[in-house]
Amino acid sequence: MIPTHVVLLGAASYESVSCVTANFQAFVTDLSHEDLDVEENLQEMVELIFKRAVKKPDSAAVFAELCQHLSEVEFQSLSDWSASVSFRSLLVKHCQAEFMKNLDKEGIHQESWSCLKPVQDVRVTDRLREEQQNAKPSGRFLNMLRFIGELFLSKVLAEKSMHCCIRRLLQKGDGPSLEGLCQLLQMIQQDLEVVTEKELMDTYYNQLDHIAEKGKRAPRLSLLLRETVDARKMAYSTPH
Secondary structure, rough: OOOOOEEEOHHHHHHHHHHHOHHHHHHHHOEEEHHHOOOOHHHHHHHHHHHHHHHHHHHHHHHHHHHHOOOOEEEEEEOOOOOOHHHHHHHHHHHHHHHHHHHOOOOOOOOHHHHHHOOOOOHHHHHHHHHHHHHHHHHHHHHHHHHHHHHOOOOOHHHHHHHHHHHHHHHHHHHHHHHHHHHHHHHHHHHHHHHOHHHHHHHHHHEEEEEEHHOOOOOOHHHHHHHHHHHHHHHHHHOO
């Protein structure tokens, strides 16, 4: 049974979502999907909630809970009568797009090195590569990963989405990606372990352990990697 909701889109919607953290229960009680039975409106709500959650990271868990309530909203597509449209499916697609977009933006990109090609200065390119390996992530990147983690903890995003994020971050392997991965794993590790084979989780943490030991990273990043690996070991050694 879908709860009764009333959502005013546009400027009123922006104001409503902005103040949701102040009186969450009242907001959910008044919320209705009656105005969310058009795909454009539902997409707008997805983008709006995501934007506000990233802007207000301390309220990410509240926005994830809101998404959990809205995940029941689903209706038949007007453009394709053989398909349905749901808040959850639109949110998953938006999370995937935002993750890839922000991942590509982080750090120093190879394209920015093109101006150095005529000089052929290996020392300069090596320095830039080292800076990228140890660069710090942007606040927006970390906030986005925090919200994605909260969506998983609220059972809005499935474990498949988490494994996709983890693999992408490990694959890129630069400073921003690894720091973001450490934050994500510290959030979701215990819940993810429940639904993931131990061998796969071991693979992730073994890679982090190897990078911390032999990756020639900045002390700050190496320490963070070590803390993330050790936190899992402590969780396993703690009696339940």
